[in-house]
Amino acid sequence: MSRTIITNILRFLALVFTQVFLLKNISLYNLSTPYFYILFILLLPFETPNILLFALSFILGLTIDAFYDTPGLHTTACVLLAFVRILFISITVQKEGFDNEPEPTLSNMGFRWFFTYTLILTLFHHFFLFMLEVFRFSEIQYILGRALLSSIFTLFLILISGLISYKSKERK
């Protein structure tokens, strides 16, 4: 239990630092910007109580906002992400499966499930983030384009990180 907490704290710090000092300066053709830090919410254990999940998302969003100078923007998107995560997991995962697979990682859940999970959650987060940032419907083309291209970039990074930390089941 304490090991899970320490892992998650370290993951939180590592992701925030990567996002703020490295990925913030990266963009492809001024359209596609990665928001890799959402991996923290994606990888929280299945058994995290709902209130803790929301509180952690809120704190993560607020931390990112402090560095991006956009108070509330990432916080709102992260809380929405947490809600979509709860819905998605309650639809696709059996309750009994929680004991042997504590965290929704790529190696635990398999490529197909993890890919769908990441894709849907990333799309929700990015679309909501850009929509809130622009705050008007007349630029819907810009919002959709940017959200889609950024999602592809983020998805790519998350899958790569999943493959790097891949542990095959035989070795366990």
Add this chain to the structure above:
Amino acid sequence: MRNLLIFITKYNAFFLFIIFEVSALIIYIKYNSFQKATFINSTNQVTGNMYQQVGQLKKYLYLQDVNDSLARENANLRNQLKTSFYVDSAAKHKVVDTVYKQQYQYIDAAVINNSVNRRNNYITINKGSRAGIAKGMGVICPQGVVGKVVLVGEHFSIVQSLLHKETIISASLAGSKDLGSFVWSDDMNPRHGLLYDVSNSATPKLGEWVVTSDLSLWPTGIPIGKISNLHSKTAKGSFLNMDVTIAVDFSKLKYVYVVNNKLAAEQLGLEAQEKKDE
């Protein structure tokens, strides 16, 4: 009552979502007018100091470029020195000149946080109210206009960059002095801008400089960019439109000057009084 409680615990995710989402939205909307944000931004000590540390590391990587631009600017300044002019008269007098009163004072600052790829870009600089910086001052760099100060902390300030959807600058053509308005272009390219509302009688030329006008916050004649296309595709307003290539490379910005207009308070005071009288 009991049924209600059961209902709430059964769908607790939804109710928690509502609570957290509403509080996040309140933060967003309350601090949306950026100037009101006091706590959660990069002027506070923790994030400001972290950015400064990383900024110091980055500075080493840009030393070459910075040296070049400083040397160029030194040469420019040296050209303006009295000693570099040949005095073409026999006698020299020393005159205490009371005609000129210093209007603009420049405060140098280093950029510690910068972005170019967002819709509204802000720059954090490492000087604040202690160095004499106040809200509303213009910011320039040797290449041209950078932005204006929107938020001042004790040791850091935040500058609203030229690359910001709400930045509009009163600009003029360098040759003919025709007035217009300058904004960042819609395609989010950090090198493209748009000059619009230039009167139809103006005759702009390709490659002509666009500079700040007398009406702007910055000293007159600070370069903004060069005209790259006389008929912009993204038209705005009903007069002449033209594309401008921005002179400053924002992705390499390291040092800036904050312009303190010493007569600004007097001017603003008079203008405010005039509005009251109307």
